[in-house]
Amino acid sequence: MPFCAYLFHAGVDWMWESTAVTVLALSMMAVAIAAAGTPLEKRPSVARVRVPMAIAALLVVLIQIPGLVSTTSARDSQKLFNRGQFQAALGRATDAIDAQPWASSPYVQRALVEEAMSRLPAAQVDLDRAIATRAHQLPAAAPAVPRGRRGGRREAGAHRLPARQGAAPGVGVLRAARAVTPTTLT
Numbered sequence: 436m437p438f439c440a441y442l443f444h445a446g447v448d449w450m451w452e453s454t455a456v457t458v459l460a461l462s463m464m465a466v467a468i469a470a471a472g473t474p475l476e477k478r479p480s481v482a483r484v485r486v487p488m489a490i491a492a493l494l495v496v497l498i499q500i501p502g503l504v505s506t507t508s509a510r511d512s513q514k515l516f517n518r519g520q521f522q523a524a525l526g527r528a529t530d531a532i533d534a535q536p537w538a539s540s541p542y543v544q545r546a547l548v549e550e551a552m553s554r555l556p557a558a559q560v561d562l563d564r565a566i567a568t569r570a571h572q573l574p575a576a577a578p579a580v581p582r583g584r585r586g587g588r589r590e591a592g593a594h595r596l597p598a599r600q601g602a603a604p605g606v607g608v609l610r611a612a613r614a615v616t617p618t619t620l621t
Contacts (some may be wrong), residue, residue: 438464505535509544516548524548529548 441460508531515524525548531541542565549558 438467472484502538505531505541507536508534512544512548516551520553521548525552537568539568542568579606 438460441456445457445460499589508527512524512527512531515521525545528541528545531543535541541604542561546558546561546565549555549561
């Protein structure tokens, strides 16, 4: 009950800024929790609880590593691209794909770099992979097949944007990549 009083007063007053009052309240709460707990001899062994928890925590960390590496590599690729270092940007985008091949954003990044390097067929392949990867991540209610302008289904491979009259083949890659935003990729 005293801790509830502390929480109430901390909510309406600035008493939580006083270190001594907060330490006292937290200490008393720890004593109350310890007194209400089960006796030490009735608790399960420490190893039976802590080892599985440590393994679970390690698995959570390991699951996060590919996404972190991929995001870092993609950001490095963007920085290098903005500096005009296209070859290095291509390498970092490839590193992002190697770290997280199931994500679509690294493919989009590499397609943008390849398009800037005039490697249009490779850029189109990467953009197709980004679209295919994204299609696998859509919810079940979303249509898996792209729809045309009139709502009908397109033929396989028809999702490529047509090149403008007089434009070089593959120019649609950049327009399609610009339409893909980070919010559409996650």
